[in-house]
Amino acid sequence: MENTSAATLDRPVILPQEQKACLFGSRNLDFLLLGGLSIALWIPTYFLQGQFSNVQTATLALPGIAFVLAYWVNYPHFMASYKLAYFQGSPFIRDNWFQLIAVPITLLALILMGLIFYQTPIADSALITGTNSLFAALGLRTRVGLHPNLGSEILGHLIVLMYFTVGWHYAKQTFGCMMVYAKLDNYRLSTLERNLIRYSLLSTWWLTWLYSNCAEGSYPFYNLTIHRLNLPYVWFQASYVLVGFMFAAIVVLLIRNYLKHRMIPSGNFLVPMLALLTWHIPLAGQPQYFYMIAFFHSLQYFPFVAKVERSRYQRARRPRAYLRLGIFFGLMCLLGYLAFDYLPSGLDRTLDTRANNGVSFFLIAFLAFINIHHYFIDNVLWRFKNRDVKELLFH
Numbered sequence: 001m002e003n004t005s006a007a008t009l010d011r012p013v014i015l016p017q018e019q020k021a022c023l024f025g026s027r028n029l030d031f032l033l034l035g036g037l038s039i040a041l042w043i044p045t046y047f048l049q050g051q052f053s054n055v056q057t058a059t060l061a062l063p064g065i066a067f068v069l070a071y072w073v074n075y076p077h078f079m080a081s082y083k084l085a086y087f088q089g090s091p092f093i094r095d096n097w098f099q100l101i102a103v104p105i106t107l108l109a110l111i112l113m114g115l116i117f118y119q120t121p122i123a124d125s126a127l128i129t130g131t132n133s134l135f136a137a138l139g140l141r142t143r144v145g146l147h148p149n150l151g152s153e154i155l156g157h158l159i160v161l162m163y164f165t166v167g168w169h170y171a172k173q174t175f176g177c178m179m180v181y182a183k184l185d186n187y188r189l190s191t192l193e194r195n196l197i198r199y200s201l202l203s204t205w206w207l208t209w210l211y212s213n214c215a216e217g218s219y220p221f222y223n224l225t226i227h228r229l230n231l232p233y234v235w236f237q238a239s240y241v242l243v244g245f246m247f248a249a250i251v252v253l254l255i256r257n258y259l260k261h262r263m264i265p266s267g268n269f270l271v272p273m274l275a276l277l278t279w280h281i282p283l284a285g286q287p288q289y290f291y292m293i294a295f296f297h298s299l300q301y302f303p304f305v306a307k308v309e310r311s312r313y314q315r316a317r318r319p320r321a322y323l324r325l326g327i328f329f330g331l332m333c334l335l336g337y338l339a340f341d342y343l344p345s346g347l348d349r350t351l352d353t354r355a356n357n358g359v360s361f362f363l364i365a366f367l368a369f370i371n372i373h374h375y376f377i378d379n380v381l382w383r384f385k386n387r388d389v390k391e392l393l394f395h
Contacts, residue, residue, distance in 0.1 A: 022268075023180070023393075024303035024310075031268050033303050034177055035275025038296035042278050069295050075336020076329045077298035078370050080305045081377045083332070088388055099376040107372060110154055111365045118151025118357050141216075141230045151357060152224060158368040159226050163212065165375035167205040170276065170297055175201050176382055177272040177300060180393065185266050193253055200246035201273065204280050207239040224359045243281070272300065304382070304393065311395035339370060 022030050032040075085100060086093065093100050122128055128145035135142045147153040175198050182189055189197070213229040214236040220226070250273075257263055279293050309328055313321040344362035348354060353361040384390050 022184070023307045027268055030181075030303055031271055033299050034181075034268060035271040035273075035296070035300065036267075037299065038275045038292075039271070039278055041292075071336075071340065072333060073295055073298040073302075075334075075340065076305070076332035077301050077336075078374050079332040079335045079339070080301075080309075080329075081374055081381060084305070084308065084389070085377045085381050088386075092386075092388075096380040099380050103376045104369070104373050107158075107369050110158065111369065114151040114154035114365070115361060118149060118361070120150040121148065122150050122153055123148075140232070143227075143230070146227045147225070151361070152359070155224055155359070155361070155364050155368070156226055158372070159221050159224070159364070160213075160229070162368045162371045164209060165372050167209050167280075168202070169375040169378060170280065170293070171201040171205040172198075173297065173300065173378070174272045174276045177304075178269055180304070181266065181269040183394070185269060187263055187265055187269060188257065188261055193257075196246070196249055196253060197273075200243075200250050201276060203239065203243045203246050204276055207236070207243050208280050210236040210239050222360055222364050223354075224364055247277070275300075307395075308389060308392040311392040315392070315395065339366060 024030060024033075085096075122145055125145065131144050135144075144157075145153065147156055178197060179189075179194065181187075210231065214231045214233045215228055216230050218225045218227045254265060257265075275296065279296070306325060310321050310325055313324050318324060344360070344366040347362040348360045351361075353359065380386065382389060
């Protein structure tokens with residue numbers, strides 16, 4: 001889910017009461033998928049892992065388990081966004097040409113350049129020298145050109161961009177979840193209040209991204225060395241202050257809304273935000289649980305895709321909607337396996353990229369492309385000005 005248009009949210013959508021209650025199955029199931037399950041797992045993982053040996057053992061196994069599960073849950077997560085976006089027809093694609101045409105072409109061009117000129121040395125590049133001089137003039141210690149050749153430099157920066165867009169996407173999906181349930185619950189929020197929630201959630205993305213980039217050093221990504229940006233550490237410290245201030249303002253907002261309208265936000269409205277804070281804030285989470293965050297993020301996406309697809313079947317009067325939905329997600333899993341594993345692994349074996357370049361070029365490139373492009377797709381797919389998705393979501 002992405003953010004929603006403030007203007008359209010001000011227009012009430014009149015729906016039958018029985019259809020307003022939940023997205024998929026029941027409100028309790030929505031609660032678990034939107035974040036309740038992740039919080040229930042986080043509590044014993046964080047607080048009890050040092051007290052009970054069995055909890056500690058399970059905690060150590062969780063990242064590995066989540067790594068496997070996240071891929072299978074992520075397969076339909078990513079592939080469904082392509083289906084929902086590109087099957088809306090040429091007018092939708094033309095209206096959103098930047099996200100749906102320009103972005104993928106640009107990413108493909110960069111990947112192709114990295115493949116063809118992989119071994120090209122860049123140490124004496126005027127562009128690298130000029131960029132580093134600009135960073136130095138700005139008082140930054142960030143440097144580019146730390147990779148030995150053009151191919152690894154391009155892949156490295158694509159992975160940095162991937163993490164940048166992924167964190168942003170997680171925060172905006174959380175905002176979308178909250179705004180949809182605000183509409184389902186008729187929970188009143190002004191434009192100013194919606195924007196406060198939006199930017200508070202985005203502040204957690206900035207904090208998490210700075211957590212990984214306000215230091216020297218590097219980390220491996222499928223045998224590719226990713227260099228941290230070495231941004232000023234004071235930015236990271238300031239981001240904690242900003243996050244604290246923004247979420248204190250949300251507490252004031254909720255209290256004010258109760259005093260003014262006598263309205264209490266539902267658990268389904270609050271749980272996506274609580275899950276984001278629980279797993280994403282570095283002081284509360286654990287860096288090794290990245291795959292768990294990806295897994296629960298994809299679970300959070302499920303009820304929205306399921307609701308849109310099921311509503312599409314019902315609108316077209318197609319029988320056995322739930323069977324069709326199961327087949328749909330099975331097909332998305334298959335396509336995801338082809339895109340994330342089978343095709344890139346096959347290309348890496350055919351061109352022997354591990355021996356020639358030292359990394360699985362296509363595996364890294366496919367991961368970067370799909371993750372980065374997914375952010376741009378969802379940025380236009382789930383906005384309320386997208387009439388088709390809006391009608392199906394509240395069908």
